[in-house]
Amino acid sequence: MSTPTLPPTVAAHLPTGLLIDGAWRPATGGGTFPVGDPGTGEILFDVADATPQDGLAALAAADAALPAWRAVAPRERGELLRAVFQTLIARIDDFAALVTAEGGKPLAESRAEVVYAAEYVRWYSEQAVRINGLTRTAPSGANRQLVLRRPVGPALLITPWNFPIAMITRKVAPALAAGCTVVIKPAGLTPLTTALFAEVVRAELAERGLPTGVINVVPTSSSSRLVEPLLADSRLRKLSFTGSTEVGRVLLRGAAEGVLRTSMELGGNAPFLVFEDADIPAAVTGAVAAKMRNAGQTCVAANRFLVHESVAKEFAAGLTAAFEALVVGHGASVGTTVGPLIEEKAVDRVDRWVTEAVDDGARVTTGGDRPRRAGWFYEPTVLTGVSPDSRIVREEVFGPVAPIVTFADEDEALTMANSTEFGLVAYAYTRDIGRAFRVAEQIEAGMLGLNRGMVSDASAPFGGVKSSGLGREGGEAGIEEYLESVYVAL
């Protein structure tokens, strides 16, 4: 099978089975499913296709490993994570090659993702020894109160394909630091990077004589069949999901029966506000960063460019020129700055929505088509004069398209920005400090990039409001998602 973008050392040693109780093994019944390179459309590997029975075996392993793992000293849990962090950085080329091979993003972006992913592991290696309870005298003075913290229990982690390594470490690192054990169901489109990461963790656990059932991985081509029995099993105590709001709702319903702790990192529809007092060249640079990472396939991608009518022409011209300077190509090719979309149907969707916007009166200033080449590509596209009612503005396009809508004043801008069920992130460019605070106070989003096109950091709370999710990943808050409180009155 062809593996054009993978170093032979990675390809030869990549586990393609299921990781259950410290051992890689085939799926029950021997089923597999193919994983392809979106930059060529070629199949890279066949991966074991976990059955519901395999999922339950993984949960049994996580459950069995829990007592020993939560008893491991916090310092030792932290040191394990620190060693994993160091291996991620030492093997950055291997991990980046895998991220590009199965996810398509340019190698430079894949390397940045590996560093970003590793930072979560480093941060939680440091947080493992900072899990704090509480002791105080009751307000009445009649007794003392003690609050103990303990791991919530075995956690099911379900991740999307757009950040194959970072979405994994954002969950695994705080879970392990807290003393939880995990079952990972990676995205079916990108299970290879997860496999290499899990092997690094497994090897570290084994070398240190720690329980290897702490981390289990069950890729599958039929997610709901695998996940439903897990959610119904009382051994599972926590569900952490990153993906679409649509699937998040299904999983929340499934989690209700077992009253599971849940963390939900869901879809977005980020507004990118450019006020009349903004530094326009800086806004253009920020817009490219906020829009074009992973060819627009990020949950924090700017989806709607809301620009004051007096600067819209200048901003559109700057963005058009910046998009025209981007180089579309295979992620592993030198010089590529925009890779493919994840699959053919994603290209079809983006193309359809652009056509609909144009039918509604929008003008294409650059792009607007599929380049003629193999793989699932779409041209970086700028649309002006877009109706705020167009689908491309109301829904997450998940592609390299920037629709520009104009506004007349700050009130209208904020009303437009907030008129969505989503609230993950927003961006605003202004040099007026009073306006900056008004936006920060009134925007309905869990995060705001103020004169910045990138917000995420392992040490800060990442997450959304409204239909964009529940809970936070990163920062002090991220580990709380895997801890519960036990109050002792004495």
Ligand code: NAD
């Ligand atoms: P998706 O919801 O289709 O899939 C996410 C994961 O859920 C995958 O592992 C998938 O196999 C699994 N899944 C799908 N249906 C399931 C079911 N019925 N039961 C159990 N599991 C199921 O999302 P995607 O296409 O992989 O990712 C894109 C979406 O993820 C976008 O909406 C994006 O905004 C969102 N996202 C959010 C964040 C965040 O932090 N908020 C980060 C990245 C991506």
